Amino acid sequence: VYCDSSSYGGGIGVAAVLYLDSMEESSLTYHLGSDAEHTVYKGEVVGFTLGLHLLASVVGWIRRGAIMGSNSQAVIMALDNQHPHPAHYLLDHVHTAAENLHRKVNQLSHTPERHAALCAGKKWTACTRGATDLQVHWTPGHIGFGLNVRVDELAKDAAQGTFSDPKTLPVYLQSKPLPASILATRQCMLTDIEGLWQRRWKKSLRFPKINRINDTLPSKGYMHLV
Template identity: 30%
Template sequence: MCTTTTDTLEIHAKLLPLEHQIQNLSYQAALCLASHPTSHPLHAPVQRAAKRFVMRHKSSLHHLFHASELDMESVETITHSRRPPSAISPYSINIANSREQAVVNHDLNEDKYKVYCDGSGIDDMIGATAVLYRRGRPQPCILHYHLGSADAHTVYEAEAVGLTLAARLLALEDDLTYPISIYVDNQATIKSGDMLSTKSGHYLIDNFRSSIKQLKKDSKDHNFKITIHWISGHDSEPATEIPMQGSVAQQPISTEAQRQESCARWARQWMKSPRYARTIRLDPHLTAARKSFTSLVQHLPKRHISLLLWLRTRHISLNQHLYRIGKSITPSCPHCVNTLEMVQHYLLICPQYV
């Protein structure tokens, strides 16, 4: 194990290299400070330190923002209190227990107005769309919104923007009749509207919430009711798959997208490793979050994990590896003639072990 290269161990253990870890921690600290609202006591000193790298009497803030090279104007502002705990939501939510039940509920829904919204990434670009159907009107109303590149924005933001587009479509309609149904295929976006804690992208949900409150205030209908339904993606109306169009709109860069970019830099560095091509043939999903090596072996004893790692990296006590590091006089298998004793031979071919 001591002969295994560091980058191979790091990619299996999901551990950032030291230089990336330091850079990532510094960048996250800078993002956290940059996202404070103007009411925060650190907002003013942070803005001054980021604006100019002084020649004398440099503080830790000066060094932090100079090293991170963070664009302060492009980072989203995260408020620390979204609303009072006693606030009542202007809309209700309905999340079915299963995908099939969601489709059944959708087919039984007889609301006059139905809005379908979705956010997605295409060609490394993030966008959102909303489509409004009114019973008796053949043509739907459609709005698109192009957030920007996937390096600066996330699909979660696009889903939240889709809800805002849905509210905008409703605001443009005359003589609305209630109840109204809005369909989204992302449960996290739906549930975040009731959360009191604030995270990246939640300001978009708050904008949608404010739009619905304004609709309720302007409505003269005493039966005002808007329900957000979860429905599995691609199982309902094809309206959620409309291509992105329209011009690019300037949106604050998501802090979550910035963190994801740090992991992407690590993945690009790993792809340049001489061990990458050989390792990726064994496990094409090695860098995937849900199919990582650590998640697959977490139920195994440590000794079994070590054996698997030795086999995957080929740094194991077989003659081919021992000969390469000068610990064996021959790379051949002691039981087979003129055959290298490698992992594949040991596991699948050699009659002594098979």
């Protein structure tokens, strides 16, 4: 499975593509919303949940193992980071989806034992870890790697509003939009404030004279200087 997120045309889109024996089997896409409210990082995390959702639909094929590819090193490292950080609630969805996948594989691999235990009136609990060899690999993006190019194209389409039927998506994505990202909202506000600052500065009586000395004002370099 290859996952990717893209900021394109003012929107944030995410996609995941499932391959079986190097052949595309299925895909899922999701439109997060405006890039003023969401981030690509957030989309990359959602991409992992889409990928795991696709793997759960072909449990019989992945008893020996499966590989998930992503070009986001930040998200891959965040999977092992249990400290609070941006989009942590989405990482919880990733871990839950991974546990459910292991549980399904374990149930399928031990069907006779499970059936015998249930017939005997005993409780049988499936493993949520180690049932299959689930690996996460970093894949370099934008270098012409065919499998990654395909998911990037779908992510761009999703950024423009094209996405899969909600009924085919993970449950948490079916009912309502995801909450706005604090980081994206803050950056949008800073951009608006900077634009307002520039417009007011150009209307200032001091602008013509100072502009002849330094035409980069107002700039970040000037703010650091003063």
